[in-house]
Amino acid sequence: MTDEPHRQTDASTLEPPDDVRDGERGLRTDGGTASPGNDDLLEAYRQQKEEPAEDGETAEARKRKELRRSKNGESIIVDFVANFVAGGDATFEPVKGRVLMSERRLILATSRTKTVVPITSIFDIAVGQVPPEVEEFFDYTVMVGYIVGNRRRTTVIGGDRETIEKFSLLLFRATLNGSTTLVKHPAKVGGRVMDTPKRKTGLHLDYESVVFPGNDVLGEGDGPFEIDLASVIFFEVIERTIDDEKRLVLSVQHVENGQTVTSEMSMASRRKMNILGRYLRLIYHWIKSDVRDVEIEEGTLEVLVGLYSTGSDVDLASLLELEDAELEHHLGELFDDNLVTGAELPCELTPQGRFVVNEEIEGVNV
Numbered sequence: 001m002t003d004e005p006h007r008q009t010d011a012s013t014l015e016p017p018d019d020v021r022d023g024e025r026g027l028r029t030d031g032g033t034a035s036p037g038n039d040d041l042l043e044a045y046r047q048q049k050e051e052p053a054e055d056g057e058t059a060e061a062r063k064r065k066e067l068r069r070s071k072n073g074e075s076i077i078v079d080f081v082a083n084f085v086a087g088g089d090a091t092f093e094p095v096k097g098r099v100l101m102s103e104r105r106l107i108l109a110t111s112r113t114k115t116v117v118p119i120t121s122i123f124d125i126a127v128g129q130v131p132p133e134v135e136e137f138f139d140y141t142v143m144v145g146y147i148v149g150n151r152r153r154t155t156v157i158g159g160d161r162e163t164i165e166k167f168s169l170l171l172f173r174a175t176l177n178g179s180t181t182l183v184k185h186p187a188k189v190g191g192r193v194m195d196t197p198k199r200k201t202g203l204h205l206d207y208e209s210v211v212f213p214g215n216d217v218l219g220e221g222d223g224p225f226e227i228d229l230a231s232v233i234f235f236e237v238i239e240r241t242i243d244d245e246k247r248l249v250l251s252v253q254h255v256e257n258g259q260t261v262t263s264e265m266s267m268a269s270r271r272k273m274n275i276l277g278r279y280l281r282l283i284y285h286w287i288k289s290d291v292r293d294v295e296i297e298e299g300t301l302e303v304l305v306g307l308y309s310t311g312s313d314v315d316l317a318s319l320l321e322l323e324d325a326e327l328e329h330h331l332g333e334l335f336d337d338n339l340v341t342g343a344e345l346p347c348e349l350t351p352q353g354r355f356v357v358n359e360e361i362e363g364v365n366v
Contacts, residue, residue: 074102084157086115121146123271127168188262229283230354231255248273255358290352303330308357
């Protein structure tokens with residue numbers, strides 16, 4: 001995805017779904033009003049609702065194999081009903097409508113208005129921070145900052161926590177996935193500065209990691225790599241001169257193979273760098289919050305570290321000199337604290353479990 005100057009497209013003639021069309025008055029992306037018209041993305045949504053339901057495995061298979069696409073190739077990747085304050089209106093009273101999103105744009109449609117936000121115009125995504133003006137209406141929100149012409153505007157979407165968090169992750173991905181990124185990995189190993197050349201690569205967000213898939217011209221030593229977000233110890237955004245240009249650089253310290261590694265990444269777009277920093281802070285906060293009140297006994301922690309350090313084919317009870325019943329007890333405690341995926345072997349560490357182990361490793365390294 002590349003940053004493009006804002007252009008007038010068919011977004012100014014988008015038509016809301018049938019269930020929010022009565023008394024329609026559209027909003028152009030430049031803030032003006034638009035007469036009702038046809039829109040491929042929303043037409044695809046209507047066709048999806050009108051198609052007869054299929055039974056059993058046939059319907060499930062179809063859902064897995066294809067997404068409903070509009071004539072211009074857009075896919076509906078988000079569709080839910082929510083309360084929102086759209087477009088920085090003077091009134092902060094929320095309205096109920098439908099939230100739709102494709103890879104190109106976010107659409108908030110009510111029976112009277114329609115707000116269209118091109119994905120490339122989004123400069124900020126703030127999750128869980130309910131603005132004072134609307135805190136009496138919402139328990140949990142995502143605030144989206146975007147630019148219309150030369151004006152900054154905001155939209156606040158509220159709902160239950162699970163829905164808003166899922167939507168937010170999809171919005172982060174739509175905004176950042178595919179971005180060209182300049183990466184130096186590793187920039188440091190422990191306290192030692194590495195002479196690693198910078199290279200251009202792509203970027204892909206997963207819930208548990210940021211993946212840099214590489215490109216076709218990378219050499220054998222410059223393959224893909226990823227940063228496990230549960231392994232992050234510290235990160236900061238600093239400003240550096242790159243190719244005679246002032247750029248923001250995200251410096252991330254994380255644990256890799258039992259040692260502290262620093263990776264640095266930069267994108268030409270300061271807008272995207274701001275959003276990437278938001279994403280890391282958000283996921284780091286989520287994971288850390290989940291383990292804030294977890295207290296682990298020494299024996300249980302040893303089992304967690306053992307799981308982290310060994311493969312599934314290792315006899316963990318023998319390695320740790322534990323009776324099977326003792327191991328079972330420790331696994332049960334780890335599972336109850338959401339640190340492992342199961343209460344018996346084989347199981348894996350959750351992001352929260354990896355976070356705990358990496359903090360332990362970092363404490364030893366210090």
